[in-house]
Amino acid sequence: MDALECIHTRRSVRKFTEEPVSREHIMEILDAGRWAPSGQNNQPWRFVIVSSDGSREGLSGLTKYGNIIKSAPVSIAVFIDRDSMYNDTKDHQSIGACLQNMLLAAHAVGLGAVWLGEILKSAEKVRQLLGLDDNLELMAVLAVGHPASSKHVSQRMELDELLIKDV
């Protein structure tokens, strides 16, 4: 898929078919995240693949969007390694770049995905559920699968509302 087309046609996908996601595609998505830019190239992102019935069930209980996690064959929990951080704002931005690379890669290979942020209210419980060290802080969960529908509508503000000055 063309890069600009990928950026423009990517939408949040919240319902998935039961078709499994191949290991190859999961790795393709993580590999895209890995190539995001970060301040001082500190690469603070860390990944957990959540795909077994038991772990998806556990994760789904920690967000009001649990039905999305249950519907998705795979979720990718994205953490930040606090020991790698140097600036909260910039490190959180880098995580966003990493997440966006992964969303674009999922769309590019024909999968659908959604970025779940509400689950951050349960960040500590997610860390404990997954048995992770306390230097790892949850940043987002991406639910990934084959889209159950091809109709995903979204809106954006027009460029003239966003372009404040041209100097």
Next chain:
Amino acid sequence: MDALECIHTRRSVRKFTEEPVSREHIMEILDAGRWAPSGQNNQPWRFVIVSSDGSREGLSGLTKYGNIIKSAPVSIAVFIDRDSMYNDTKDHQSIGACLQNMLLAAHAVGLGAVWLGEILKSAEKVRQLLGLDDNLELMAVLAVGHPASSKHVSQRMELDELLIKDV
């Protein structure tokens, strides 16, 4: 350019030729930023195009990487609209997704770009220089131009260092 190829081959470009960047390409880059995802679809990003000699000169004096801004025919200053925010961490992540879309779009159309974060130490001075309201907070500057070289090397950690668990 293929989307995955774009993600994998994008590198920070810090030296540019004197060839101007077309208006069409600048708008293509901003349009890519516009289609980033954001929590509650709040789209907190706002843009300022900096391309005149005077404004580039002024901006270049506010960072130790001023030579990059001077070398680039165009810089895009990216702000967050504080009045649109709902959660610092998630909003900063969304800005990162927006910045990454713009970096990928620049690469896709054959331009080079670099994400400048060090200038955030002068965020308030940049806001004043550009005469912006105080609800706008600088998040990053992207310097954009035609790459002066095609050799840009970067390194990333291997996936097995980043994939903490697979459950």
